[in-house]
Amino acid sequence: MEYPNSLPRPAEELEKLEKVWEPPRGFRMFSAVNNNYVGVYYVGASFLFFILAGVLALIVRTQLAVPENELVGHELYNQLFTMHGTVMMFLFAVPAVEAMGVLLLPNMLGARDLPFPRLSAYAFWAYFAGGLAFFCSIFFGLAPNGGWFMYPPLTSMEFSPGLNADFWLLGIGFIEISAIAGAIEIIVGIMKTRAPGMSLDKLPVYAWAMLVFAGMIVFGFPAVILATALLELERAFDWPFFLADRGGDPVLWQHLFWFFGHPEVYIIFLPAAGMVSMIVPAMARTPLVAYRLVVLALLATGFLSFGLWVHHMYTTGIPPLSLSFFSAASMAVAIPSGIQVFAWIATFAAGRIQFKVPTLFVLGFLFIFTLGGLTGVMVALVPFDWQAHDTYFVVAHLHYVLIGGMVFPLFAAFYYWIPIVSERPLSERLGKWVFWLLFIGVNVTFFTMHITGLAGMPRRVYTYPENVSWGALNMVSTLGSYMIAAGVLVFVIDMFRNFRPFTGKNAGNVWNAGTLEWLPSGNYQTRSIPHVTSREPLWDQPKLAHDVVAGRYYLPGAPTGGRETIITSPIDARPQYLLKLPGSSWGPFLGALFTAAFFMSLVVKLYMVGLALGALAIAMIIWWMWDTDPETRDHPIKVGDEVELPINVVGPASHSWWGTVVLILVGATLFTCLVFSYLYLWLVNGEIWLPETHQLPELVWFVVPTALFLASSAAVVFAGRQASQLPRVNPWFLRAAVFLAIPLMMAGLATAIYADWHVGLRPSESSYGAVVYMFSVVQGVYVAALTLMGLFVLARSLTGRLSASRRASLDNTALLWHYMTAQGVIGLTLTHFFPRLMGLS
């Protein structure tokens, strides 16, 4: 094929590239934003939480080793298992797979970095600082104790009056922020920063898996964000969402929680499956069998898993036919999982296996995960579930699935990919020890628990009497768990001996794998960005590594004098424009610390301090936003001898447009969950939901706020039109329109709230009041954010940073603005007309 660039390259080109991407040293490591650094920090932090949560599990297991043990009392025990489950799920599992994505994706896609590096850095630090603070609550006896799914009414104010439950809500506030930030980053990264030629049919399976994973976060996490917000409001201000005596319903929590919680299991599993689909072909030295079916399986799992949430609620009195739908879906989702398992086995069979440590972990994964899947089919059957519900059988099942489905693939991934970030690979000899200790330990611990559960031992009990004969089984489980700990310890030793990141060197393609992350690389990733013609380019284009290093492909230097990467089209990966990437910056680090401190002060009810910290966090974000959307050059930039790309484009091709659209999807899902909550409360508590004496506001109170929201959007549209005619028109028209839109929007919100208030509706009186005001709460978040964004646009215009071709700040604000209006109008329509339609008032 034709090469984009001719050789030899100018001598100073590589030097300049290295200089531009030079990593920060010393203290300034905290200000690093590029994925090579943040990815490693992120993986490391999640592993730290794995160890911390593991220590809690060991205490739990020690407590249960013998009957009538007095090691920890029941109060501490409750905190221990709650923290273990919560930290494992929220601070280890989700961040770990997301972290691997941040670390691996740019390498694998042939990008210099993900499109929003500062967002990744911010998400990481917020998660790390907040997570540590959350973990420390256990040392003060303030840790949550309601189990990792925190069912109300146990966690309502009446039964959990202390701060413990609030710490849980805080703890997962961080993972919510960082997971969603990461999902936006990953979606836009996979869609827009692929190497030229890497069309969707050549996308590495891992990238498909991460795309589905990120999509699932976008549609799954909003449910739990809403749920935690509702519970927080109920606890702080007595809004009765879950209190049955005022028309609330604790089962609403279960619906919202499991609508997120079941997909969560696949959110954890799919990236792991994606990793396995990369490791298996490399270890078998042959392409993955049935690539297309595996892609189908990933897509289907992503969807079907949302139809399973009720299988966690079989015992809540839901009608039998409804349960059957979920039971049927639980079976259907086994099909795509089965497809993947067969594809891996077939690939192993088709190739020549290298029996290295990653292979062992993959085989261990297949064994354990399959067993977990089998018990999963068992508990998906309603009558069996009624027997096994809340016994140790379920604890056994969930650990088989989670450890088999996620921890083993993760260890495989560590052993497999560490050579790309470390000067030395990990040790084969120690790795075998790690594997066997973990494999035997896990089976000893958890296989036994199936029997303990069938023998009737309930989960979440801190001790049990002598005479029930559970003692021997529990002792075996405890010994097994110490074996697991020993395995993890050997792994840590291996890491200390061999893991050498950030040295500027790496061990290279030790497995002779075929995908782009194995190209020789520096902090800038690859010297030049290759043109890809197949799924395993390193196998099919034998000279690729050599040519990439020589600088024959795209973007061999740093033509703008800063960091940059190529943005390509989402399906066929044609180069579209050159994206300027930010260098190291303190903004994300400081912003994250302030965010963490902000949440902490809310939990301990220091509202004024919190306000100040929140303002500081926002200031940091504005600081870094300020230099996004750079000046567009009139002349395009050369990335190849004949290939020129513009910098910064306007509209749907731009990466920031994509980011905003994904954010809107998150918002729309949250709003849909709120509509669901409204209708659900009406459905189950119709009689006391809306007190009979209550008068709805007159219809004029529907018209006025609707008109105000629409007017504010119209002003924003006008501003956009003006902007495209700059500099021919007077910029003050645009400024006036944006300035006017803000009070219009605020007045819309204020009149909506006033309408309910003046007819005497109070949020704490009934679940109806609470849920109606909740629409305004959600709307208020957008009004606050858009006020800031509007002022930001004004500031940019006043300082000459807004023009017809440099207008991302305005365009993205406008997108969100129209979404806010749409959401407001839909909410008003529902709350004004639904009760009338049902003849309720």
Place this chain on the structure above:
Amino acid sequence: MREQTFFKPLFVTVSGLLIWAAHFTVIYAVNALACERLWMAQRIFGMGLVPFLILMATLVAAGTLAVIGVLAFLNRTPSLPDAANERTTIFLRKVTITVLALSFVAVIYQTIPAFIVPACG
């Protein structure tokens, strides 16, 4: 720019699963409503209200799945511009068809209980 050519193919590729999701939502809502508001005893054409509505929803869903499947089979679903993208177009089409097939199975799977299990315990 070429982004417009993105959303249509994506939408078509996952259309089977979107239809599955819509069908799932509808039948779940129908059953929940019927049981809470005690409509389940009513009968239509000699059939219980709930199974009847579910059957209707299934016919609509399965029909739509079949129509899109035939269109994809006859290469009538959106393709990417220019010949260089032919392989990608074919790939997407094949994924579309397998997605439709799996969704079809899932939709049928979900309908069967309506004729076996009582709607509201």
